[in-house]
Structures are given as structure tokens and as C-alpha cells.
Amino acid sequence: MVVTTQASTRQLDDAEVEGLDRWWRAANYLAVGQIYLMGDDPLLTRPLAAASTKPRLLGHWGTTPGLNLLWAHASRCVRERDLEAIFVTGPGHGGPAVVASTWLEGTWTDVYPDVSRDAAGMGKLFRQFSFPGGIPSHVAADVPGSIHEGGELGYSLAHAHGAAFDDPGLVVFCVVGDGEAETGPLAGSWQSVAFVDAARDGAVLPVLHLNGWKIANPTTVARLSDDDLVAHLGGRGYAPVVVEGPHEGETSADVHRRLAAALDGCLDGIAAIQARARGRAGDDDHEVVGTDDVPRWPLLVLRTPKGWTGPAEVDGERVEGTWRAHQVPISEVRGDDENRRRLEEWMRSYRPEELFDADGRPQQDLLDLVPRRPMSANPRTNGGSVSRPLRLADFRDHAVEVRGPGETMHSPTTVLGDWLARVAVDNPTTFRLFGPDEVASNRLQAVVEAVGRAWAGKGDPDDDRMRPSGRVMEVLSEHLVQGWLEGYLLTGRHGVLTSYEAFVHIVDSMLNQHAKWLKVTRQLPWRDPLPSLNYLLSSHVWRQDHNGFSHQDPGFLDHVATKKAEISRIYLPPDANTLLSTMDHVLRSEHYVNVVVAGKQMVHDYLPVQEAVEHCARGLGIWDWASSDEGEEPDVVVAAAGDVPTLEALAAVDLLRTHLPRLRVRFVNVVDLMRLQSASEHPHGMPDAEFDAVFTRDRPVVMAFHGYPALVHRLTYRRANNGGFHVRGFVEEGTTTTPFDMVSANDMDRFRLAADVLERVPGLLPRHAALRQRLMDARRRAREHAYEHGEDPEEISGWRWPHGGVHHAMPAGTPAGRGGGRPAVDDAGDRPTP
Numbered sequence: 001m002v003v004t005t006q007a008s009t010r011q012l013d014d015a016e017v018e019g020l021d022r023w024w025r026a027a028n029y030l031a032v033g034q035i036y037l038m039g040d041d042p043l044l045t046r047p048l049a050a051a052s053t054k055p056r057l058l059g060h061w062g063t064t065p066g067l068n069l070l071w072a073h074a075s076r077c078v079r080e081r082d083l084e085a086i087f088v089t090g091p092g093h094g095g096p097a098v099v100a101s102t103w104l105e106g107t108w109t110d111v112y113p114d115v116s117r118d119a120a121g122m123g124k125l126f127r128q129f130s131f132p133g134g135i136p137s138h139v140a141a142d143v144p145g146s147i148h149e150g151g152e153l154g155y156s157l158a159h160a161h162g163a164a165f166d167d168p169g170l171v172v173f174c175v176v177g178d179g180e181a182e183t184g185p186l187a188g189s190w191q192s193v194a195f196v197d198a199a200r201d202g203a204v205l206p207v208l209h210l211n212g213w214k215i216a217n218p219t220t221v222a223r224l225s226d227d228d229l230v231a232h233l234g235g236r237g238y239a240p241v242v243v244e245g246p247h248e249g250e251t252s253a254d255v256h257r258r259l260a261a262a263l264d265g266c267l268d269g270i271a272a273i274q275a276r277a278r279g280r281a282g283d284d285d286h287e288v289v290g291t292d293d294v295p296r297w298p299l300l301v302l303r304t305p306k307g308w309t310g311p312a313e314v315d316g317e318r319v320e321g322t323w324r325a326h327q328v329p330i331s332e333v334r335g336d337d338e339n340r341r342r343l344e345e346w347m348r349s350y351r352p353e354e355l356f357d358a359d360g361r362p363q364q365d366l367l368d369l370v371p372r373r374p375m376s377a378n379p380r381t382n383g384g385s386v387s388r389p390l391r392l393a394d395f396r397d398h399a400v401e402v403r404g405p406g407e408t409m410h411s412p413t414t415v416l417g418d419w420l421a422r423v424a425v426d427n428p429t430t431f432r433l434f435g436p437d438e439v440a441s442n443r444l445q446a447v448v449e450a451v452g453r454a455w456a457g458k459g460d461p462d463d464d465r466m467r468p469s470g471r472v473m474e475v476l477s478e479h480l481v482q483g484w485l486e487g488y489l490l491t492g493r494h495g496v497l498t499s500y501e502a503f504v505h506i507v508d509s510m511l512n513q514h515a516k517w518l519k520v521t522r523q524l525p526w527r528d529p530l531p532s533l534n535y536l537l538s539s540h541v542w543r544q545d546h547n548g549f550s551h552q553d554p555g556f557l558d559h560v561a562t563k564k565a566e567i568s569r570i571y572l573p574p575d576a577n578t579l580l581s582t583m584d585h586v587l588r589s590e591h592y593v594n595v596v597v598a599g600k601q602m603v604h605d606y607l608p609v610q611e612a613v614e615h616c617a618r619g620l621g622i623w624d625w626a627s628s629d630e631g632e633e634p635d636v637v638v639a640a641a642g643d644v645p646t647l648e649a650l651a652a653v654d655l656l657r658t659h660l661p662r663l664r665v666r667f668v669n670v671v672d673l674m675r676l677q678s679a680s681e682h683p684h685g686m687p688d689a690e691f692d693a694v695f696t697r698d699r700p701v702v703m704a705f706h707g708y709p710a711l712v713h714r715l716t717y718r719r720a721n722n723g724g725f726h727v728r729g730f731v732e733e734g735t736t737t738t739p740f741d742m743v744s745a746n747d748m749d750r751f752r753l754a755a756d757v758l759e760r761v762p763g764l765l766p767r768h769a770a771l772r773q774r775l776m777d778a779r780r781r782a783r784e785h786a787y788e789h790g791e792d793p794e795e796i797s798g799w800r801w802p803h804g805g806v807h808h809a810m811p812a813g814t815p816a817g818r819g820g821g822r823p824a825v826d827d828a829g830d831r832p833t834p
């Protein structure tokens, strides 16, 4: 069933139309001024001089008049209905539009008092745009009221929904460019409507702006007939209404009237849907429901010319209404008098003298149009200012008991799931878990059991805990869950995105944009810190037992490590208790991108919870129970970061203890990867003196690392012992195979690590060539066993730390704590040559 939203029958009177048109003209004038003028004579009191124009013309005109039109109309609705609303600008390259309206509303001046709402301020407004030391050309973080830069197209609708979740009083106007609508993420975002709970969430009103063109091409969606458009969007669960204009012989007033009636119809429709879902009497005429009683949310399609009101033609070529209007329709205005005359004519066509007084202040009738709650000043758009910390139950209550290292095993994410479920229950409107259909697979099912999955679409008896009020957001689009979460965070709430490690790369680029937002807002004193963007990557590279190579890629860590040090954090907790402690930490943190990699498969429990907390606080530390260097300098440091690397590295240490009992081995575990970097490079960086004490300045370090080895080399670049680091990790050898065969194929298995120690510690290899040979043989045999029997040999799959160990609250004075101990015999052959 395809349904449409009916336009309202209320018609604007002439004064209302005139008011809209005057606002639109003012905003258009201010936008053109930003793109072209230096700002010395912003009101054009004199003929436009060459020196009054910018030497470099940088900005986008084409989308701007459409955005100004929509802002003016949305703002009218906000004022008349006293809405709590925000405006998300998909074509964010239309920065001049949003900056103009924000200045007209007075918010720009509130935030940047030197840019006053008068001629002097207007001059600064013009000059600062796309100017060195000024503001960017897009709807960037500098713009009050913005939660969405729109520089990288495709994420507006996902952000808009993220903002609307759990905010029942909010309306999000979301302009989607017709070019933007071609992107995969945006095309996927229409599905968001199936997850909106009309009772508990706010509403998104998508406005698909068909100006017909993108940079240099038409758009596919604009060439659809209205019938096809309505069928297309109706089929996605919307009730579209199409507004087009100006038709032949029409003025802008005709478009204003139709657009206003359509917008009123949309907002009436939203109100009716919400009233029904919230158990109130509503306006049934405006409510549209599809089959199965699922609401059809209104959607506006607006067809207006690209660059409307700009130059119709330039040098004999059509500009208005074509792709040529995309950037600056008239170029070279400094050196070309004729072009400059055209620009002046264009700017004067808005009749600025009727819109601003002699001092450059907007006329009173324009000021009267500013709503009580302007969209540009909505506090939600400064999410940190409205954010409340989560209520976090004590994770220690969910910790596993650890009697000795490796004695028991747990699935870390399963253990975490119980605690996260508590978090979700205790924060019923400010926390959500997001995932691309992998929450159960990542063993976080407890959260689903506690708070259900969000689902507002058609139901089925086999649905598992799906309900409109569900808190777990699952849709098979990494883009969409990422965008929803970003929108949710940008408006001050909290969340975790759980994904398979390999496929989180799909949102690399979205992460870039969010990290940029965090970086820039950190430098804007009026923007408060946001809750962190938290990734929980499970089903990781080493344990893709039944998926294979396509599912194996730890490179997201490399990607995140390229972001600003004050933003990026990477954690590799080795067991269940360290994962709990890590997640507690990241959910309390602000303004970071936290990446936590943790296994869902059974792993050994190493640390009792108090030890885990201390280890995580240190970020990296010596595990004395696994070390045999106490009281002396080690001959070698064996290090690990990640759960599987920790297992292999400990097994390698076990081999060394067995075969070279006098070798002084220090075992180091790294949870917080950025501890490896120098303190001058990263806020988490360990001071050099401490780092050198742990890793030594000159002893070999054999490290098993969860990701690509080069990352560790990069992070330790400035360390004294950088040259001593020998790192094993994923080297692109993947397939569907056993856990041991997987580490072995990548040269990160216990035998290879033990052999690395023989090869690195000076003098050992010549004396222990036979041992090395046995290690290589054992390694080969283990692989052959796997190839023959389809599983790892029992002595490998069943291996656990055999030396016991006491966890020392304080450094022990005697080696008594080490269960394994050292044999009394003095076997000098185990020691390196001096």
C-alpha cells in the first residue's frame, strides 16, 4: 500500500508569505556575501570594488538557496508550534546557508560575540567564511546548532535518527541532497524508520531535496517521476509528499505556500502518529498507517532549481537550475569588471536595504520571526552540555573468580554481556547497544534478554525479543549503526558498537569524520565534551574458526592509531576480568574513540578482578607469576597484547621454562596499546624511564601482537629499545582452520615465539640449535595433526599455564611466589653469552 501525506488545508496569509520570503532573501544575501565579499562594505553602500571581493572564491552556492528556504520554513513551524527541533544538513557543503540563518537568529553572535548582529559583525561574517584563520566552508563543528558537518556525504539521515532516539519531544528536520541520496549509507538509511518508537523516540522529518544535480551530473533520484518516487519511498515505509516549483509564471510566493502547506501536513502527520502511540487522542485525518498497523512517517520531497535566485546564465550558459550552479556560479570577480558587475546585480536583487537597517541589523519583522527555541541554539546540538554520566553497576560483582592463572576459562564477551545488560537496564533512556546483526554472535545476548531489540516494523511469531522500546539496535548495515550511534552520542547519550573486527573497516571513513569532529570540538571552548565513541570488536582475526580469510583483518587498529593522540585509545584486554574493567573505563570516558578488542571464545582467566583493575590502570605491566627474572635483569622480555597472543606467549614462556630453566624471562602484558608510544606522542604514553625499566634498554623483546606487527614498531619508534623489538602478529595468512594452525600460519605460535627467543638472545642459538630444531618439529607436527584430524592436538588445545602463581599485591621479596620455581642446578648453558 502506497500512501501519501496530505498537505495541510491551512493557507498562509500574505504577510506570512512575505515574512518567509524576506527571511529567505536575507539568508541568501548573507550566503552570497560570505562566498564573495571581504566584508569591508557588507551592505553594498558603494559600488562593489575589486578589493571588496575575495581573492579566492571558495564555497558552494548551488545547494544554498534550497537550504535557506527549508530553514526558513522549518523555523516557521518551530515558532508556530513551539517545537523542540534541530536541523541536520545533508549537503553540508552549503555552510553559508546555515551560517546565515544562525547569524540571523542571533545564535552566532551569542557564541562568537565579536561577530555582532550588525554591519560590523556582518563584515566579519563575510570575511571569516572559507578564509584563512576563519571558518570552514561546511556546516562544521564551528557552527552552532550543527551535529553534522555533511562534508562526507551520506550520513545525515542516520545522524538524524540517532539524535531522535529516546528524545520523544524532538523533531529533526533532515535535508538529504539528491546526490547524497545516491550514496550507499544514505540509501541504507531509509530503513531507520523501521526502528523508530513513536511512543518513546522523537521524529525525523526527512526532506529529500531534488535540485536535480550533484557536482557535474544529474541525480538518479531526481529523474524519477513523482509516481515512481512515491512508490520508492512509500515502499520503504514513508508517506511522501512532493512539492515542486516554481512552475512557469510562478513566483517564489507560490512555492512558499505549497511548501508551507506540505510541511504543516507532515508535522500534523507526525503529531497524529505520536498521539496515537502515546495513548492520546489525535488528529486521525493526518495519521497514516500501512498494513499491520505500522505507521507511515511523513517525508517531504522538494523539487526546486539548483542555485535558485542565482545568475540564470553566465557567458551564454545556463547556470541556475543546472549543475553549473554547484560551486561559485560567477568566477573571477576581482579581475573581471563585467563579472563583478553581475555579482553586484545578483546581490542587490535581494534588496538588502529592505532587510537590514542602516546599521546592518536585521529589520524588526525578521527578528520577530526567530522562534522562542531557535534550532541553532538547541542545547542538544551541544551534546556534552546535556549529557549525564551513565549509572554503572559495579563490574566487580560480575567478575569471574580466578584462583590461579589459567585454571579456569570463560568467554570474555559473555561475562561482559551480563554487566552490559545491567548497564542497559539501569540507563533506560541514555544507553543503547548497536550492532550489525552480531550482538548474539558476539555473545552479548544477555543484553538482548534484558532489554530487547528495537523493532517498530511488522512482527513475526519467531521474532526474538523485538519491540519498539527495545534497546539493542541491530540492522545489517555497519554504516547505519555507526551513524545512529554517532547521532546518539552527538546529542549527549551513550553507547557501544559491537562488530566483527574485520567488517568494522566498512566504517573507517565515518570514524575519520567523527574523530575530526572530536578533534575540532576539543578546541571550541563552547562545545562540551561528548561521551566517547566505543567499539567492542569481537569475533576477531584469530578466532574465525568457521569463517576464514574474509573475516580476518585486524587493521582497524592501524586506522584508529592514525587519529589524533588526544582522541584515539586502543585496548586489548587478555581475559574476562580485564575486559570488564576496560569497558567500565571506556563508558566513563569522554571525547575519545575507544577501540576494545576482545574474544568471544573461551579464554583462560589470568587475573582476579582486583589484579585486573590494577593491570588495566597501569595499561601495561609485568606479570611476575609468569616471569623468572625477579631480582635480576631479564635476558629477554616476552610480551603480548591481545587474548590469543597472550595465550601463545605464555605457552612460549612455558616452553622456555621447561627447556631453559635458567633463562631469565620477563613477561609483559599490554592492555592499553598507546602505553607503548612515547609520552611526548600520546597522553597515555609511558614515560621513557618507566618504559625502559619494563622493556629494558637493550634486551631483546619478543612480542606477540593481536594486529599487524608494524603498528608496534611504529608506536615504539622513539623508545631506546625500539631496535630490540621483534614483533609477531597477523601477516595476512588467513583461512578457515584451527586456532593453532591460524597462529602458526602467521608465525605467532608458541614454538615460533620460543625459537625467536633462542635466535634473539645473544649466544643461545649455537648452544641450543637442537632445541630450536625440536621446536620447529613440534610446530610442524601440530600443523600436520590439524590437517589430518581437523583439530589441534590435545597438548596444544588443552594447554594451560602449568606453573601456578600467586598474584602479588606488592612486589614480592622472594621468588617463593612463583609456583614453577627455578631448579637448583646451575645450568650455565641457559644464560646468554656476555
Ligand SMILES: Cc1ncc(C[n+]2csc(CCOP(=O)(O)OP(=O)(O)O)c2C)c(N)n1
Binding pocket: 062, 063, 091, 093, 151, 152, 153, 154, 176, 177, 178, 179, 180, 181, 183, 211, 213, 214, 215, 219, 306, 326
Ligand atoms: C562521500 C562523498 N563523495 C563525494 C563528495 C564530493 N561532493 C561534494 S558535493 C557533491 C555533490 C552533492 O550533490 P547533492 O547531494 O545533490 O547536493 P547539492 O546538489 O544540494 O549540492 C559531491 C559529489 C563528497 N562530499 N562526499
Ligand SMILES: [Mg+2]
Binding pocket: 177, 178, 179, 209, 210, 211, 212, 213, 214, 219, 306
Ligand atoms: Mg543536488
